[in-house]
Amino acid sequence: QSALTQPASVSGSPGQSITFSCTGTSSDVGDYNSVSWFQQHPGKAPKLLIYDVSNRPSGVSNRFSGSKSGNTASLTISGLQAEDEADYYCSSYSSSSVRGVVFGGGTRLTVL
Amino acid sequence: QITLKESGPTLVKPTQTLTLTCTFSGFSLNTSGVGVGWIRQPPGKALEWLALIYWDDDERYSPSLKSRLTITKDTSKNQVVLTMTNIDPVDTATYYCAHRRRYCSSPAFDCWGQGTLVTVSS
Numbered sequence: 215q216s217a218l219t220q221p222a223s224v225s226g227s228p229g230q231s232i233t234f235s236c237t238g239t240s241s242d243v244g245d246y247n248s249v250s251w252f253q254q255h256p257g258k259a260p261k262l263l264i265y266d267v268s269n270r271p272s273g274v275s276n277r278f279s280g281s282k283s284g285n286t287a288s289l290t291i292s293g294l295q296a297e298d299e300a301d302y303y304c305s306s307y308s309s310s311s312v313r314g315v316v317f318g319g320g321t322r323l324t325v326l
Numbered sequence: 327q328i329t330l331k332e333s334g335p336t337l338v339k340p341t342q343t344l345t346l347t348c349t350f351s352g353f354s355l356n357t358s359g360v361g362v363g364w365i366r367q368p369p370g371k372a373l374e375w376l377a378l379i380y381w382d383d384d385e386r387y388s389p390s391l392k393s394r395l396t397i398t399k400d401t402s403k404n405q406v407v408l409t410m411t412n413i414d415p416v417d418t419a420t421y422y423c424a425h426r427r428r429y430c431s432s433p434a435f436d437c438w439g440q441g442t443l444v445t446v447s448s
Contacts, residue, residue: 260435
């Protein structure tokens, strides 16, 4: 199974909205609601932001939202804040590998 | 409150077998829908999923590492153990265990351990 494809880096200014993409195949991202998103600050463990494409766990800001179209999932952060500067990873189950898990390569967000 | 903590050696020699233990609290691996996964992250690199075990003993492995990995659970001790054989310097990474949220369609690892850095060197 191949890693999901994410842009290496994105940047934005405080207050802006920014969208991350995550591209896979019909066997993973395109398969049902099989996408999660994680935020990771340097030296810290990842944090679940979005599961099942668009659901937020309790405690996650509603500035974070998820969506999907075909084999591409998206994470949008609205009202960008300095504390949002981190790495963002998408993840999916892969039906091509007996429901294993695959991660994207991650996107580094820089808040200008 | 769910907590997880990884433990194991910090330094391993090439060709040895690595054994990592995830000790958790706040949930039971006897509960329907629950899963615990292992994910690693080489220094400066991306997350890589390794293995996942479910409440019903279902085990899933990364296809590229399947021949080297074994995941087991001990529900009486609230532990999940990952063994990796024939260790190589490329296996140097921070290893995380994580709780998988119940009944989700996606790999919703909602609670993570702090991670343990394993260095492979002779």
